[in-house]
Amino acid sequence: MTQVRTRFAPSPTGFIHLGNIRSALYPWVFARASKGVFILRIEDTDVERSSQEAVDVILESMQWLGLDVDEGPFYQMQRMDRYKAAVQEMLDKGLAYPCYMSTTELDALREAQMAAKQKPRYDGTWRPEAGKTLPPVPVGVRPVIRFKNPIGGSVAWDDKVKGRIEISNDELDDLVISRPASEGADSIVGTPTYNFCVVIDDLDMAITHVIRGDDHVNNTPRQINILRALGQEPPVYAHLPTVLNAEGEKMSKRHGAKAVTEYRDEGYLADAVVNYLARLGWSHGDDEIFSRQQLIEWFNLDHLGKSAGQFDEAKLRWVAQQHMKTTADGELAPLVLAQWSKRGVTVPAALTDGELLPRMCALFKDRCATTVELADWLAMYVADVQPSADELAGQITDTVRPAVAALRERLSTVTWDKAAIAAALKETLAQFSLKMPQLAIPVRLLVCGRSQTPSVDAVLELFERENVLKRLQLT
Ligand code: GLU
Numbered sequence: 001m002t003q004v005r006t007r008f009a010p011s012p013t014g015f016i017h018l019g020n021i022r023s024a025l026y027p028w029v030f031a032r033a034s035k036g037v038f039i040l041r042i043e044d045t046d047v048e049r050s051s052q053e054a055v056d057v058i059l060e061s062m063q064w065l066g067l068d069v070d071e072g073p074f075y076q077m078q079r080m081d082r083y084k085a086a087v088q089e090m091l092d093k094g095l096a097y098p099c100y101m102s103t104t105e106l107d108a109l110r111e112a113q114m115a116a117k118q119k120p121r122y123d124g125t126w127r128p129e130a131g132k133t134l135p136p137v138p139v140g141v142r143p144v145i146r147f148k149n150p151i152g153g154s155v156a157w158d159d160k161v162k163g164r165i166e167i168s169n170d171e172l173d174d175l176v177i178s179r180p181a182s183e184g185a186d187s188i189v190g191t192p193t194y195n196f197c198v199v200i201d202d203l204d205m206a207i208t209h210v211i212r213g214d215d216h217v218n219n220t221p222r223q224i225n226i227l228r229a230l231g232q233e234p235p236v237y238a239h240l241p242t243v244l245n246a247e248g249e250k251m252s253k254r255h256g257a258k259a260v261t262e263y264r265d266e267g268y269l270a271d272a273v274v275n276y277l278a279r280l281g282w283s284h285g286d287d288e289i290f291s292r293q294q295l296i297e298w299f300n301l302d303h304l305g306k307s308a309g310q311f312d313e314a315k316l317r318w319v320a321q322q323h324m325k326t327t328a329d330g331e332l333a334p335l336v337l338a339q340w341s342k343r344g345v346t347v348p349a350a351l352t353d354g355e356l357l358p359r360m361c362a363l364f365k366d367r368c369a370t371t372v373e374l375a376d377w378l379a380m381y382v383a384d385v386q387p388s389a390d391e392l393a394g395q396i397t398d399t400v401r402p403a404v405a406a407l408r409e410r411l412s413t414v415t416w417d418k419a420a421i422a423a424a425l426k427e428t429l430a431q432f433s434l435k436m437p438q439l440a441i442p443v444r445l446l447v448c449g450r451s452q453t454p455s456v457d458a459v460l461e462l463f464e465r466e467n468v469l470k471r472l473q474l475t
Contacts, residue, residue, distance in 0.1 A: 385449025
């Protein structure tokens with residue numbers, strides 16, 4: 001069996017959203033699932049729109065999601081000499097030919113064809129054929145180079161998403177594979193065109209599976225014909241349906257899509273986003289929540305969805321919540337520290353290592369979808385809290401005041417653990433004939449700054465006793 005080799009081939013023209021990066025996730029996971037090789041190729045031939053910043057954002061996004069690259073990044077702009085040599089080779093082998101038809105002539109041809117209700121296409125004027133005399137080469141005109149597309153027959157492939165696709169060769173023009181050379185150049189080969197560069201790259205990089213957006217389906221028959229002309233059988237193709245936004249439009253920055261790195265900054269776990277994106281166009285039975293390892297074990301190209309996935313932020317949040325629950329507390333702790341460090345919070349030494357911070361994570365993670373939310377909750381342990389004055393006034397009534405003071409007194413001497421704290425609460429409730437919420441809510445407000453938390457004894461236990469006593473001190 002040949003080794004699987006896949007690639008992600010983004011054009012670095014700005015911004016990368018979750019819909020785009022799914023085209024990296026699938027080839028990556030397929031390579032990992034098949035013990036293959038994952039290649040990154042930067043398609044930067046649109047010099048006007050490409051930028052290094054955009055490349056950096058792609059790299060950063062992939063790094064965050066853990067889509068590690070085995071080969072590359074290769075930059076198409078650095079491979080121009082190779083593409084030009086390949087065009088020359090096509091010319092030398094009679095697989096391509098110079099075409100001197102000017103744009104004015106082409107326009108006139110197109111108009112005539114449209115007027116005759118024909119599909120506009122190049123008419124083969126400059127295509128050499130046995131026994132055919134070509135027009136005299138016009139002086140001073142630099143030609144484009146066209147590929148000699150096969151005449152008759154068809155080109156077909158079994159797309160892993162779309163099934164069998166067959167296109168008649170008569171539908172396909174002789175594709176321009178190189179633009180005119182610049183004035184004074186010593187070769188007639190100018191800048192190679194997009195589709196040609198892709199073919200040479202897929203060939204040189206020995207790509208076995210092309211997994212990409214279905215906006216490229218129209219390029220595929222042309223690319224297959226060129227590959228075959230060069231003596232290469234085409235790879236397997238899987239054309240992924242576009243990802244739509246909640247309104248059913250193509251996901252895009254203009255339509256409000258956020259950059260991948262924004263989800264990182266919002267504290268989403270990378271594995272949760274990988275899980276969510278994987279499901280947005282692929283399935284493994286009814287499984288909604290899975291780890292990266294399970295995804296790698298299960299992924300194949302046979303269960304790719306045919307219909308367009310629709311991005312749903314609420315579902316992403318739900319998936320993220322499930323991942324927060326199953327992520328080990330020891331893994332969450334450093335992520336919380338990272339959030340605090342971004343905020344400039346001074347973290348007591350007791351929390352920077354050891355078991356305390358993981359225990360805090362364990363207690364609160366079920367209520368969070370992101371590590372930002374978890375860091376918000378746990379902020380009560382590292383910074384002063386500011387309960388709302390109104391809420392305090394409503395809760396700290398004259399009946400409650402002496403109970404808080406008595407509880408504080410008890411807490412100053414008990415063994416500092418959950419059971420003893422629970423007992424102190426109970427005794428205080430009995431002493432003042434109060435019900436649990438009548439004391440627990442004021443205590444939460446004073447110590448945690450909010451009226452709802454997990455079980456109050458469990459929450460208090462993780463504080464320094466001194467801190468609790470200080471916050472329970474009523475003036
Ligand atoms: N550069 C193309 C894009 O960004 C991808 C081409 C391909 O995967 O063949 O859409």
